[in-house]
Amino acid sequence: DAGITQSPRHKVTETGTPVTLRCHQTENHRYMYWYRQDPGHGLRLIHYSYGVKDTDKGEVSDGYSVSRSKTEDFLLTLESATSSQTSVYFCAISQAGELFFGEGSRLTVL
Amino acid sequence: GDSVTQMEGPVTLSEEAFLTINCTYTATGYPSLFWYVQYPGEGLQLLLKATKADDKGSNKGFEATYRKETTSFHLEKGSVQVSDSAVYFCALSDTGANNLFFGTGTRLTVIP
Numbered sequence: 001d002a003g004i005t006q007s008p009r010h011k012v013t014e015t016g017t018p019v020t021l022r023c024h025q026t027e028n029h030r031y032m033y034w035y036r037q038d039p040g041h042g043l044r045l046i047h048y049s050y051g052v053k054d055t056d057k058g059e060v061s062d063g064y065s066v067s068r069s070k071t072e073d074f075l076l077t078l079e080s081a082t083s084s085q086t087s088v089y090f091c092a093i094s095q096a097g098e099l100f101f102g103e104g105s106r107l108t109v110l
Numbered sequence: 111g112d113s114v115t116q117m118e119g120p121v122t123l124s125e126e127a128f129l130t131i132n133c134t135y136t137a138t139g140y141p142s143l144f145w146y147v148q149y150p151g152e153g154l155q156l157l158l159k160a161t162k163a164d165d166k167g168s169n170k171g172f173e174a175t176y177r178k179e180t181t182s183f184h185l186e187k188g189s190v191q192v193s194d195s196a197v198y199f200c201a202l203s204d205t206g207a208n209n210l211f212f213g214t215g216t217r218l219t220v221i222p
Contacts, residue, residue: 033209042116042199042212043154058209090153097142097161097203099210101153 003027004102006091012108019078021105023091025071031094032074033058034066036087037104043090049074081109112137116200116213123190123220131185131216133174133200141202143167143176143183144210148197157185157198190220 003026013019023032031050035043035058045058047066055066063085067075078085086109091102117132135141142161146154158167163178172187183200200213 040214042114042214043210044212045209048209098144098156098159099154101155103151103153 004091004093004100006089006102006105008105009103010106012110013081014110015082016080019081019107019109021076021089021091021107023074023076023102025074025093027093027095028071029093029095030071032068033092033094033099034064034074034076035090035092036060037090038087046076046089078107081107083109085109112141112202112204112211114200114202114211114213117216118214119216119218121216121218123218125192125220125222126189127220129185129187129190129194129218131198131200131218133183133185133213135181135183135200135202137181137202137204139204141204143174144201144203145172145174145183145185146199146201146212148199148215150196154199190218192220192222194218195220 005024007022033048034046037043044060046064049055049068065077089105092099113136115134144159145157147157148154158169160167160176166175174183174185197215197217199215201210203210
């Protein structure tokens with residue numbers, strides 16, 4: 001157990017509204033990641049962080065922003081949600097060259 | 111760029127059947143290779159890994175051998191159980207990279 005908690009676990013929202021997903025870890029890991037999982041695409045990296053206030057874009061970063069003001073929290077924000085952002089979002093941490101994942105946040109944008 | 115191509119599913123097998131899920135990769139450096147498993151309603155868990163050519167990763171009766179000559183990392187199990195029903199993802203991490211590249215996943219269903 002890598003001590004990763006995602007919230008909310010489920011959310012339904014409407015197009016154009018802002019949404020923030022939170023990833024919280026308890027073990028001081030430096031690297032944190034946000035992935036989205038979609039049928040036929042597997043997992044794709046949205047953004048990652050390598051320290052407080054240090055973040056970088058991944059493969060599918062358009063429409064998403066992130067923030068990391070504390071080691072333990074990595075926030076993913078959709079400024080104006082679209083239906084194409086309906087997905088399952090996974091947070092992960094890196095430990096000894098391996099990724100450990102949270103349980104996921106299912107977001108539905110109507 | 112780096113990528114992983116994984117056998118498409120779904121795969122349905124009877125209990126005790128032999129399992130192979132194919133995975134091939136493209137990488138510019140010397141990647142590490144992984145198999146992750148996702149049980150229903152859960153996040154991904156590392157199943158096994160191999161960090162260099164000819165290494166064999168194994169766990170829970172599953173095995174995969176890192177074949178540089180064929181750029182492959184096929185997952186095998188000699189006798190599957192109903193509890194192995196899950197989605198399996200092949201992934202790679204290239205030299206100096208900070209993240210994993212995943213295949214599209216293969217859903218396995220094992221029937222009694």
